[in-house]
Amino acid sequence: MPTATSDDDRDPDLVAVQESPAAAGGPTRPTGLDRERILRAAVDFIDEHGLAALTMRRLGASLGVEAMALYRYVPGREDLLDGIVERVTETLFDDEDGDELHIEQHTGWQDYLMRLAHGVRRIALAHPSVFPLVASRPPAAPWVRPPLRSLRVVESFLGTLSEAGFSDQAAVAAYRAYSSFLLGHLLLEVTQIGAQVSLLDQPEGDPEAQRTTDLSEYPSLLRTEPLLSLDKSAAEFEESLENLLDRLERVLHEAKNSDGEVGDLA
Amino acid sequence: MPTATSDDDRDPDLVAVQESPAAAGGPTRPTGLDRERILRAAVDFIDEHGLAALTMRRLGASLGVEAMALYRYVPGREDLLDGIVERVTETLFDDEDGDELHIEQHTGWQDYLMRLAHGVRRIALAHPSVFPLVASRPPAAPWVRPPLRSLRVVESFLGTLSEAGFSDQAAVAAYRAYSSFLLGHLLLEVTQIGAQVSLLDQPEGDPEAQRTTDLSEYPSLLRTEPLLSLDKSAAEFEESLENLLDRLERVLHEAKNSDGEVGDLA
DNA sequence: GCCCGGCGGTTTACGCCGTAAACGACCCGA
DNA sequence: TCGGGTCGTTTACGGCGTAAACCGCCGGGC
Incomplete structure (x- = not known):
């Protein structure tokens, strides 16, 4: 049961996010850096690897370029983060119809x-x-x-x-x-x-010890845990x-x- | 307007925080490290310098000690942060009376x-x-x-x-x-x-250019800005x-x- | 008295980070 | 032909978290 809304109908705010063509895997990108392309790559990168994993070096690598190349289009990391936020929030306007x-x-x-x-x-x-x-x-x-x-x-x-x-x-x-x-x-x-998701991709350790915390001292929690x-x-x-x-x-x-x-x- | 604190009486949740004796300035602390003392120092440090400024080296220095000394009491930075959160939230219980x-x-x-x-x-x-x-x-x-x-x-x-x-x-x-x-x-x-506060301690630059953003394109904002x-x-x-x-x-x-x-x- | 183990802190070192600065390669108009 | 601009790379520096080796000191068993 993934992220269901009410018990069985779909969540209208959950839209399928289509992979941008050939964006996910390879570190290569034909050519031509550009602030807009960098921001797009940064958002993709965070979506895929998480916020903590975003570094200038890795973002550069995901564009097939050295980290320092980014600095020609972005003053620094802080400004990059601001740009990411701006770019993502701006999609409020091109959503839906106009x-x-x-x-x-x-x-x-x-x-x-x-x-x-x-x-x-x-x-x-x-x-x-x-x-x-x-x-x-x-x-x-x-x-x-x-x-x-x-x-x-x-x-x-x-x-x-x-x-x-x-x-x-x-x-x-x-x-x-x-x-x-x-x-x-x-x-x-x-x-x-x-x-x-971070629970799902961490199934390591023996599957028995992965048991959830002991709730025996918390009767209400124990009772309502499924809820x-x-x-x-x-x-x-x-x-x-x-x-x-x-x-x-x-x-x-x-x-x-x-x-x-x-x-x-x- | 029921129980709300109106314009001029004090906020009951705002309690004066007294400086712990001789905690602010010097990097010296008599002796004897200890997980509890480390967490206390970390909270004080964040209160004073902000979250981003907290590093193992600086926290060590604030206790008069090298960064590596902390690792005898704290497994690593992540665990330190968890400890800080736990310590701060636990004060819920010794608040007030018992x-x-x-x-x-x-x-x-x-x-x-x-x-x-x-x-x-x-x-x-x-x-x-x-x-x-x-x-x-x-x-x-x-x-x-x-x-x-x-x-x-x-x-x-x-x-x-x-x-x-x-x-x-x-x-x-x-x-x-x-x-x-x-x-x-x-x-x-x-x-x-x-x-x-981060605005207050940044009064640099010529005092004229520090003017707030231009709101002339946003009439409602302009009108309600004081509110x-x-x-x-x-x-x-x-x-x-x-x-x-x-x-x-x-x-x-x-x-x-x-x-x-x-x-x-x- | 002596020794020695371990406790508590330091030193050194490694790899990664953000980024300043110098350095090329390549293109294009004069 | 050439000289400057554009665009990306290389090199370098200081700071980060932290692994590992190191060392002074202190207390107990012989």
């Missing part, structure tokens, strides 16, 4: 927030090993909250909510609650994916998201009714 | 969840640079979700909710929603702290936490009324 994020495109702010959330989740699930980078790289401005990292997205978020009748305070509070929700849920979800091991990420994401939207809607309506008081959400 | 976490101690599951949340938040705020480690270190079992990392805490969590009438499914779902909430909120809060820069972390934490508890309470009561159906929260 740009789903434009205000005129969607039907209401709830629809907008749901599209945005699933867009970010799709990115996280497509690149589980890259997502911790999206979560932890220092943001451009101190009030930019991962995983909503680009000013363009934050602007679109605040603009949409404003237009829908949210006060500035309420919109900002919504932005904060929304980003906390996304970060917490998705970071835990991709971590769990990573933990599972804890079930993956309900997709359903829980949906549930939490809808709950957040309900809460925002309550704030919005309260502000409209008693409109002397500012619906502040905090 | 162990606040025992089931008999508190009055109801809501009170328990609030104490637990504020306990974790206190840890995060006391060691902002360590918390990302708490959040990202691979957990002991795949279903252990940071920042609630110890089996003891998870057991206590599930036991408390079970005893309060939650079904096993509902308790597990609550555990997941709760850990997502804590992780998302606290990680963003400590990140913001780190960003602010975005306001720190309302404590109040928002409280608000989100209370909302989560309300949601859990709803689940619990629905399950009790129509008790053929399982309140599943997801």
Whole structure:
């Protein structure tokens, strides 16, 4: 049972990631380095070998080139990581059909927030090993909250909510609650994916000693362990998201009714 | 606006951290290495210089000793990091008065969840640079979700909710929603702290060019920028936490009324 | 008193890291 | 023909984690 959503239907945010033609195996690449090609190779590399394995030397090798060659297109490792994050998060916009994020495109702010959330989740699930980078790289401005990292997205978020009748305070509070929700849920979800695969490719040692930790001192854990091991990420994401939207809607309506008081959400 | 700390009273989770006597400056320490002393020094070091600055050599130097001396007490760097996390999270139990976490101690599951949340938040705020480690270190079992990392805490969590009438499914779902909430909120809060200090000690360059990014293309951002820069972390934490508890309470009561159906929260 | 084993810390060494700097090869317009 | 630019390589340096050899010292058995 891999990463099933509810018990038997598919997770709409889990899209098959097709191998870029002849990208995986050989260290050769016809010719012509280029910042864009480097970033693409870096993302592929992290997807395949994990974040910790990414070094300038190895990334160079994966492009059939010495490490120092990369420095002609990338100022240094830190900037490379920033570029990776930027590249991955930018796929929010070419997702789906054109740009789903434009205000005129969607039907209401709830629809907008749901599209945005699933867009970010799709990115996280497509690149589980890259997502911790999206979560932890220092943001451009101190009030930019991962995983909503680009000013363009934050602007679109605040603009949409404003237009829908949210006060500035309420919109900002919504932005904060929304980003906390996304970060917490998705970071835990991709971590769990990573933990599972790193368990799978470590079947060494005698198969008996590989037994899970002794839970005999923890009766509740022992009893609920099968439940804890079930993956309900997709359903829980949906549930939490809808709950957040309900809460925002309550704030919005309260502000409209008693409109002397500012619906502040905090 | 219920229990939230409003604009001007103190944050109860922000406790003053007193300097350990003569710990900050000199690299000297009387004598006698010891795993516990090493871990303490490591936490102090990270608090002072940041996570990235921690190396075996420098940690050794901060104890007046060569790097290799540490290896007599710590198998390696990875294990050191695990030890740091364990040491920091264990202070959950000696917080407050004895162990606040025992089931008999508190009055109801809501009170328990609030104490637990504020306990974790206190840890995060006391060691902002360590918390990302708490959040990202691979957990002991795949279903252990940071920042609630110890089996003891998870057991206590599930036991408390079970005893309060939650079904096993509902308790597990609550555990997941709760850990997502804590992780998302606290990680963003400590990140913001780190960003602010790292901005403060970088006042170099000519003071004019240090101007913040140009926001003229982003009208909503431009308008709400002062609001975005306001720190309302404590109040928002409280608000989100209370909302989560309300949601859990709803689940619990629905399950009790129509008790053929399982309140599943997801 | 002497010796000697092991405890606790140091020295040395190895391979990998990020990256500065010098160095070619190759191409193309004057 | 040539001289400069572009693009990648080579070489080198300091710092990293850590394996292995080394050594001073101290306490107990003879």
